[in-house]
Amino acid sequence: MISDKSVPTRGIVLTGFVAALLVVNILVWSGNVPSLALAQKQQQVTYTATLTGKNESPPVNAQATGAAKFTSNSNDTLSYKVNTNNIDGVIGAHIIETNGSILAQVFDPYAIHNGKPGIPTGKVNGVLSSGTITSDDLDGPLAGKKITDLVSLMKQGKAFVEIRTLDHEKGEIKGQVTSPTK
Numbered sequence: 001m002i003s004d005k006s007v008p009t010r011g012i013v014l015t016g017f018v019a020a021l022l023v024v025n026i027l028v029w030s031g032n033v034p035s036l037a038l039a040q041k042q043q044q045v046t047y048t049a050t051l052t053g054k055n056e057s058p059p060v061n062a063q064a065t066g067a068a069k070f071t072s073n074s075n076d077t078l079s080y081k082v083n084t085n086n087i088d089g090v091i092g093a094h095i096i097e098t099n100g101s102i103l104a105q106v107f108d109p110y111a112i113h114n115g116k117p118g119i120p121t122g123k124v125n126g127v128l129s130s131g132t133i134t135s136d137d138l139d140g141p142l143a144g145k146k147i148t149d150l151v152s153l154m155k156q157g158k159a160f161v162e163i164r165t166l167d168h169e170k171g172e173i174k175g176q177v178t179s180p181t182k
Helices: 009-030 036-043 147-155
Strands: 045-052 065-072 078-087 090-097 102-105 124-133 159-165 173-176
Touching: 045 147, 045 159, 065 147, 065 159, 065 173, 078 090, 078 147, 078 159, 090 124, 102 147, 147 159
Parallel strands: none
Antiparallel strands: 045 065, 045 173, 065 078, 078 124, 090 102, 090 159, 159 173
């Protein structure tokens, strides 16, 4: 039998809940629990592509090489950086599908390269381009879709980076975008 002098259970539960919230806040602020920024950073995944003339179809005997790096961001964007060596006269760089359909541009034709604006570029050794792709930047079969759709193609090995030049308008160097190894 419960007497009238007993402590109400509702008050104990509420006090326990408030105490639990206080402990969680102390742990978060003290750094003992991963913060939101750390959780967002863990969502970022990096994909890469190694670009050579041998990857073109048919293969191109080119001295040019390159590397592309893509990082998926938690805000449904994709950051990228494309580096090249010994490439000259660039007129375009794209992420393409296996069948050659352009999915997104990764080159700004109005950027200044070696002190020269526009295309074709002069010789580029270093960063050809960098930026962020949003869903508004998607082309071809991905037009109107989300960055996650592009990332899905990257995960499946169905996305490539291709750089076109004056000498090789159909592509001088190309590489398959690969998922990170686990």
